[in-house]
Amino acid sequence: MQWLMTVSLAVTLLLSASAQAQRSASPRGDADVRLVFDVSGSMKRNDPERLSGSALELFVGLLPSGAQGGLWTFGSEVDNPLPPAPVDDAWREQALALKPALAAYQQYTDIEAAIRRAADAEPTSGPRHVILLTDGMVDIPGGADKAARDAASRRRLIEELAPRLRDEGVVVDAIAFSAHADRDLLETLARRTGGLATVAEDPDALLRALMDVVERIFPRDQVPLAQGRFPIDKTVDGFSALLFHDPGSPAPTLVAPDGQRYSVDVHPGSIRWQHQPRFDIIHVPSPNAGEWRIEGEVGPDSRVSVDSPLALRTGPLPATLYQGFETPIEARVTTPDGAVPESPLALRAELRDIDGTLRQSVALAEEGDLYRGVLPAPQVTGNARLVVVARNDELVRERRQAVNILAPIHARVAEDGKRVLLRAEHPRLNADNTQLSATLQGDSLPVVETGATSWRIDLPTLDTDVSVPLTVTADMTLNGRTHHVILPVIRLNPGASTRLDGASLDRPPGRAEVLAPAPGTDAETPTDAARGPAATVNDWLAHLPDEAQALWQAVPPRLRHYVQQRRDDPLAWVVWGVLLLILVLGVYAWRRARARRRPVKREEPHV
Incomplete structure (x- = not known):
């Protein structure tokens, strides 16, 4: 994928242009980023487009100079061809030379050993971030007891390694290359260490996932880009526009507030412009204040980052939000000498879908030099972005961070299909403060405690030709407040030829449920x-x-x-x-x- 190689080089220019601003604006400027690539045989099937090699190229471009970077590969064995070292031109050249090693497939997938080796390597002064790229299937060598060995390794990852890494300040971000990945494992590793988890099955999803991870490690202020327009205020020293578009689309035109038009072919030497089939990156130093416009195609993941002495700062933003639970937000806007802007500011916290759709929003109240508020509880699960916006009559700033929204209680059907196993995902939930109830087609099923933070639902005998929904509700009491959440529906026998919908609330008692054909059947x-x-x-x-x-x-x-x-x-x-x-x-x-x-x-x- 030549376009990913070129995007990595262009993003390098984008980040290098403001490397000094990043180091002064973020306490993570010296972060230690450790890339861990799966080279198991299953990746040959689950990564048919060889996105892992393209991911290496893109990561090499995304890591800013001055950070620490290292590379590991794993299958049945774990190798460290590039130990952690400062990122510079020589490091990038050495990293790119390792691309053929990502196609040297091995037989097994020892995720546990890979994460242990990468996380436990000689630490540097900065915070450690382990970025795992895999198809997410634990598969370690073994004989007749192989299934038990795989299960034990998976259990150690979740119950032993993840808590230890969290206590040591090591963050694990997980990107899966296949929908067949063990998403529960990846989400749990990421959640328990404060990282992100996502599935990237195509180049666009991979690009978005990588940008989300890197922007979280190296955050930058942005300004909103809407309908091809974005505001630049007088405090901005320079801006960098990353504009995505379809392959083959012509380069966009940049229009300054005074009407001056710039293109990839006609622009001053001070403006650096990279045009590639899927994106353009434009860096403009000392821009005129006012509204800038972009004529041409602008994709939804496009963004404009700014370098300015006036900066938006936030308190620690969580990587994981929980369905039904609110999120406290804290922020401030400062200048290098600690002064605040003269004009009154209005700050808001927003939760947006990946495509930009607004889910929740709350105004932050001013308390001295801080702004605080509580973001309403999300009602659906999935990937989203948490955004803090500061605005007054003269300026606007945004800080964005990708987040995973999870159900507070995780549920899965046991391998034997006879039970549903549940465990608390929210760190403060347990059997003492959580009450669960289950309903299967109008009939209640008992929920049995199996541990301090785990439960079990024993299922009745079901017709294997019929797919039925199991509904679980949770009433969770924390700090004197009870949170009522309907967990994501659990579909039993999902591959059955006939799908039975859930009971309607207005259905008379005893009325038979309507049978509906499962997708793709002729029932x-x-x-x-x-x-x-x-x-x-x-x-x-x-x-x-x-x-x-x-x-x-x-x-x-x-x-x-x-x-x-x-x-x-x-x-x-x-x-x-x-x-x-x-x-x-x-x-x-x-x-x-x-x-x-x-x-x-x-x-x-x-x-």
Whole structure:
């Protein structure tokens, strides 16, 4: 992937241009970053595009000069071809020469040994960050007891190694190259050490994951980029715009506040401009204050970083948020001499989806030279970004950090399929302050304590041809407050040919649940006519939010990004709301018409 090599070189210019600003703005300027690459045989199958080699090129470009960097590879054996050393041109050349070693596949995947070796290597003065790139499947050598040895290694990673690394201040960030990775393992390692975990199956996702990790280690102030416009105030010494676009798109045009136009071919020698098929990086020193514009395509992950003596600072931002739990935020805006801006500032904390959609927001109250607030509890899980924004009439600053949002209680089906195992993910939860309840198609199932922070649900005998949902709710009491959370639905027999939906809240007691075909099957459901108009309308209304969300996800990402950029325009909301309503009603009418044309076929529940 030649484009990743060029992006790494260009990002090197981007970071080098403000290396001094990074070191003065961040206590992590001397961070010790240790890259750990999986070279097991399974990576040949799970990394068919050879993203690991491209990741090395990109990481080499992303690490700023002055940081510490090292490289490890692992399969059945762990090697350290590049011990930790200061990052400079010679280090980068040596690191890039190791790319062929990433394709020297070995038979097994000893993740435990790799993390131990990388984390325990001679520490430097800076904080240690272990970045694991793997398909995430524990696979160590063994004989007849291999399955037990794999399970024991996985358990040691979670129960012994992760807590020790956390106590030693070692952060583990995990990037998986396959959806088949042991995501539970990677998320647990990252969560318990304060790191990030994500799955990157394509170059765009890999680029985003790498940028998120590096920006967390080496944070920089940014200004908002919306509809191709961004503000530059008089305190800014320079800015760097990283603009993503589709391959083959022409280079964008940069327009200054005074109307002066700059392009990749026509710009002053003081402006450094890198144009590549998927991105442009533009570094502008001593820019004029005012609104700058970008004409041309601007992808949703584009960003503008600024170098300025006036900086936004935040307290420690967590890498993991928990569904149903609020997050306290603390921030300040300062200059090198400790002075605060003359004009009053308004600070906000926001939680945004990866595509920029706003989830939660709270104003931070001024308390002396600090601003504090509590971000509302997230209601869904997944990857997101935590953003702190400082704004007044003259300037705006943003600090962004990628976060993982997890359920406070993790649940998984045991390998034998007869039990569901649950454990507390939130560090303060235990059996004394947490009450769990489980429902399977309207019937309650007992939840049994198996340890201080673990539970078990014994499942009844199920028809293997039917997929059914298990709903678990948690009532957790901390500091006199009770948090009520409905955990993500656990789908039993997910590969079955018939899918049984959850019980409707307005269903009369004892009414049989409707059988629905699983995706990709030809099984038929009872028609609307057989079920009756009231049930049909009730079901449709109950699922209307899901229908709207599904339709929204079906909208092309670029169009979603355009709509999100215009979310403050009331007219745009009215237009899109009407269009979405028409689309939802059209789908409903089509389904009704289709159902009338199909013969009635009834099936009895199999539970």
